[in-house]
Amino acid sequence: MADRAPLPAAAGIGLRTPHVAQVLRERPAVPWFEVHSENYYAEGGPALAALDRIRRDYALSLHGVGMSLGSIEPLDAEHLRKLKRLIARVDPALVSEHLCWSSVGGRHLNDLLPLPYTEEALDHVCHRVTEVQDAIGRELLVENVSSYLGFADATIPEWDFVAAVAQRTGCKLLVDVNNIYVNAMNHGFDAEGYLDAMPRAAVAEIHLAGFDSTGPCLIDTHGTPVAPDVWTLYASAIRRFGARPTLIEWDLDLPPLATLLAEAATAQSVLDASHAVAA
Numbered sequence: 001m002a003d004r005a006p007l008p009a010a011a012g013i014g015l016r017t018p019h020v021a022q023v024l025r026e027r028p029a030v031p032w033f034e035v036h037s038e039n040y041y042a043e044g045g046p047a048l049a050a051l052d053r054i055r056r057d058y059a060l061s062l063h064g065v066g067m068s069l070g071s072i073e074p075l076d077a078e079h080l081r082k083l084k085r086l087i088a089r090v091d092p093a094l095v096s097e098h099l100c101w102s103s104v105g106g107r108h109l110n111d112l113l114p115l116p117y118t119e120e121a122l123d124h125v126c127h128r129v130t131e132v133q134d135a136i137g138r139e140l141l142v143e144n145v146s147s148y149l150g151f152a153d154a155t156i157p158e159w160d161f162v163a164a165v166a167q168r169t170g171c172k173l174l175v176d177v178n179n180i181y182v183n184a185m186n187h188g189f190d191a192e193g194y195l196d197a198m199p200r201a202a203v204a205e206i207h208l209a210g211f212d213s214t215g216p217c218l219i220d221t222h223g224t225p226v227a228p229d230v231w232t233l234y235a236s237a238i239r240r241f242g243a244r245p246t247l248i249e250w251d252l253d254l255p256p257l258a259t260l261l262a263e264a265a266t267a268q269s270v271l272d273a274s275h276a277v278a279a
């Protein structure tokens, strides 16, 4: 296994099961991969063995989709135990989760639902982030989620809520630029202002993905190329934050690996341009 080192400020891709064999065979020149933690919670088996082989040659980030960080129910001790076991096994550069909730009454919903942006919810989720960071013994990144509704009782703008979680807990931020764009369009706020509110030093990773625009609001499907407006917002984010590890996420209607590599190359060109400006 390669030593754990900070992820390079370069463009990686989300590794999905249909591409694993090709990656093992061809060893594409990708600086890092991100996988969904829960796909590797088994104690053994071929998926985990393949991940071990990939980890020997590539930096890795673990991205969780099932912790239900913002739920009011106790954190799932078994889920945390499996995450800790996976962290110990693959020694990832980063560990992230979503700033959302996805379970109630012991039932899991297959969605990443937004929190009510209130002081009460902020106190609660900060406590939970601290609980998780203590449990895994390392820093967590939290990601802003896309949403299609807001809560009437919300008192805090989403961007201030996200920033406050990082400031209060010392966690880092995974800024999903596509999610900011989707929410800006759906809720009618200024995406550039959202980026301005992010504490620069806390931004440790960026996500890019595609959305569906055929309905009455934008839906964050991870099933299309990154939209031109999102590329523009991404370039703006990199100007603000400096170069950051950037991930291409694609989950629905997964295209050939070459398509993901081409999207990553576009992100890399934005990062390279920022290095050129900095030099």
Ligand SMILES: [Fe+2]
Pocket: 143, 176, 207, 208, 249
């Ligand atoms: Fe994301």
